[in-house]
Amino acid sequence: MTACLQPSLQIENLHCDKGQQRLFSGVDCLLNAGELLHVSGENGSGKTTLLRILAGLSRDYTGSVLWNGDNIRQQWPVYAQDILFLGHQPALKAQLTARENLQWYARCADVTDEQIDSALQALGLRSKTDIPCHQLSAGQQRRTALARLMFSRHKLWLLDEPFTAIDAKGFAPILQCLRLQIERGGIVVMTTHHGMENMDLPHKTLTLGAAA
Amino acid sequence: MTACLQPSLQIENLHCDKGQQRLFSGVDCLLNAGELLHVSGENGSGKTTLLRILAGLSRDYTGSVLWNGDNIRQQWPVYAQDILFLGHQPALKAQLTARENLQWYARCADVTDEQIDSALQALGLRSKTDIPCHQLSAGQQRRTALARLMFSRHKLWLLDEPFTAIDAKGFAPILQCLRLQIERGGIVVMTTHHGMENMDLPHKTLTLGAAA
Amino acid sequence: MLENKYNVFSILKTWFHRWGSPPWFYQMSGKLLPWLSVLTAILIVTGTVWGLAFAPEDARQGNSFRIIYLHVPVSFLALAGYYLMALAGCIGLIWRMKLAFWTLRAAAPIGAALTFLALVTGSIWGKPTWGTWWEWDARITSMLILFFLYLGVMALANAYQNSDSGNRAASVLAIVGMVNIPIIYKSVDWWNTLHQGASLKLTSAPTIHGTMLYPLLIMIAGFYLLYAVLLLLNLRCDILANERNSRWLQDLLREKR
Amino acid sequence: MSILLATLQREWQLAWRNLADAINPVAFFLMVIALVPLGIGTDKTQLAAIAPGMLWVAALLASLLSVDMLFRRDYDDSTLEQYLLLPNELYGIVWIKVLVHWLFAGLPLVLISPLLGMMLSLPSLAIPVLMLSLALGTVSLSLIGAIGASLTVSLRRGGLLIAVIVLPLYIPVLIFGASATVQAAAGIFPAGQLAMLGAFALLALGLSPLVVMAGLRIAVES
């Protein structure tokens, strides 16, 4: 297991049952540095489930997920440091302000407060940096959560419907982030119900079969 | 105050502050039977706030909202019976199945179980009627909540981002509902960040100024 | 040498996996059960008849002491049952073995019931001997706490909608409980000796003579078997419930018809 | 009307779905009582002396802690907003919710109390009164607790804030309940106290839903 600079994520014959029902099976996929995977599929096709599996937050599956050639379970602590996971709901502390919330994530990647503020500003939250998050609107909370992307160093991003509640204007800066990450040689796996066609991002697509 | 068969919703010089910041002011709007109002605006422009005001769930505003010509505050119990409100998150009981959840709303409008099942079926949840809602995916939960529209008799619908987490296929039946409601002579007020242009619905638009 | 060791290990492993596989276990236990239950019946019947009818009356307690033939076996098993349960939890967590988890689930209610029975028989016994239904004696109190531990495991296991998580959570709790039981028992004993004066000691119980002892031993053996039978029955139900639409079970049912 | 039936049915279903919740108050009750001798020793006369008070305090805490969840789920999944949109039925809905809650969290306490009384060597002639007073008392406790629950539901604050709010209101019930049991233990039938407890219960049955309705509206509007 050589720690190669060029990250790669490989999904091999992944299979997952929920309850009695088969969710997906035989999912194969190889992502190399600088690639973005759009996991598409109808409601209930298993996108969230897949992302949680990739993030190591769900273990009831068969098949294997390889990161830089090694199974993520064996190298979990190492792998965990490489991933940024953003779930259906933004992981924010309602009592803390947008800035304070980001500071915690920033410390994990030692980022300066200036960077945080510029990130928030880029997402149009300049006037909202200092009010507690529970007073932010749905979309503003999303934006705050997405601000992490602006200064994240993680090699692998796992984003579950990042654009929910985001208005038309809000797309541009986020797309910009995604492009940067790709150019930087990172990997992105994301789901979204906003058609990828009208946001020009180079991407692979993995379509999960409709749930019965 | 004559109970006219043709409902009408009138917003007069509505004004709302949140904290120090002025959210919107001088909002005027008149909706007659069979009209759909799309409340648009950036994140944080006050759409949710407006809808909650119309639903009588928030009272810190000045100006007045008239239903059939009378202020909604004076005739609250009467008005409440006419409205259906669907907030940012679907009001479902995680422990109960989709059918059981709907049965409660149905009883409120004495609907038969057949209608419930056909409603769920129309939204592609035939196979999911009998598993507890917490096991449904984000989109499936949305759909379950939206199934209420299928048998709702309410004159006024207030829908906050009904299409969140709904996949491309899911739009058609919901749009169908909205059309029916309009033809039926009902009124709809909704917010959404999915552009209205590509869903052909006759609608007025009310744009709230961007939050500073 | 190494070779040999490896063999032993591999044999163990295969044995382990066999027992881990629901189909195999289901069929084996199916074959085993009849014999077990017959043996259990024999032991318990003889023990009971001997103990109640033929064993001599106790000098001090008269006939009331005969409840010991129910009370003591039940009490032993109540405690042993918890350790078995925790052990199953351990195995389940380490090897991710479904069967072990189901064993835990099956053992919990039985153990709780036995503990309750120990408490009931004990207090029934207490009435004639101590003149009260309840006595804050060390062992009795520990028994009560053991009952709480069982309750906790059961409540937690059933609280989760996702049964796998429920199993794991319950296992963790059972293990924590097992680590704590010695501490709890020791501290309760110590506490009780603090309050000596207040409560009678259980050692005022009859010193058991051989003629009384043999039926007791038989009863204890019988109850261990009874426990095994109950556990197997309960476990088989769980297997049926959890594997209801797995292929081997369908096939089995088809054969049966 | 049929809405109330539907609500009753739904609450009933929910209660059974989370049956694990239902046993918890009883278990808690039992455990607190078991803790007392571990804390203060096993002197029978002493235990008997404090038994009524302890039983009542424990029952009070158990009902207090269980009532905390009364509206929490409804608030989280925003069903509460839907309730408020049924202004005419709201009173009935609240009433039904509290009733079902009592059936699953209050009644079991009453039924198990004789056992615990015995464990604290409470004279057995006091048992019937203990049960009766608890039956009347827990109704009031659930209804008063519901007020606290409605006021605190919008703040995610564990079981403690509600405790701080509600406990003072519980005190009259506690005093009359405990003293009723004490008298009964002394062989006197505490008609007066029981009457008071009954009066409290009736009062609470009538009024507390009104306060709860106000509280719920505040919670939603906040």
Place this chain on the structure above:
Amino acid sequence: MSILLATLQREWQLAWRNLADAINPVAFFLMVIALVPLGIGTDKTQLAAIAPGMLWVAALLASLLSVDMLFRRDYDDSTLEQYLLLPNELYGIVWIKVLVHWLFAGLPLVLISPLLGMMLSLPSLAIPVLMLSLALGTVSLSLIGAIGASLTVSLRRGGLLIAVIVLPLYIPVLIFGASATVQAAAGIFPAGQLAMLGAFALLALGLSPLVVMAGLRIAVES
């Protein structure tokens, strides 16, 4: 490392933001102690006799109820998932969270205990030992409670399920804590009991975070 610092800072900020939570355990402690005389009468000698036990039971309940919220918010806003994605720091994070929790929910109990001791007319020479034993005891209680919290956080089940799970594990602490106070009241210095309490605390400090980590993973994966 700097993550741990950040976590510490954040927990600290949060604790101050919801200061209302922090005072609740104390208020609860105070109220339960205030209820006891109402329940069992005000005979001084009797109160003094049961004071140590009552104080300890009350403190135990207060800490139990406050620990319920330890991970609840983290779970609701899915911060917990983010914690699990820091496997190397997880142990430290848990440790810090419990520590801060103790500072705000455990320590205040210790500091206010003399007052309550006086209210129950506990001989004043027992006060220092009472405080010391509570200080050692509450640490163990918080750490044991954290296990229960982690196992129940994913179920929205009020404060009661965790009580059923955790109370039995609290018993040794209760026994030694109470008896330490009793002995001190009798004028003997309870070296043995205090040593035991210390030992419990150390054991819990080392082991419980490991169990909690397992519990949290189960909660997230469920």
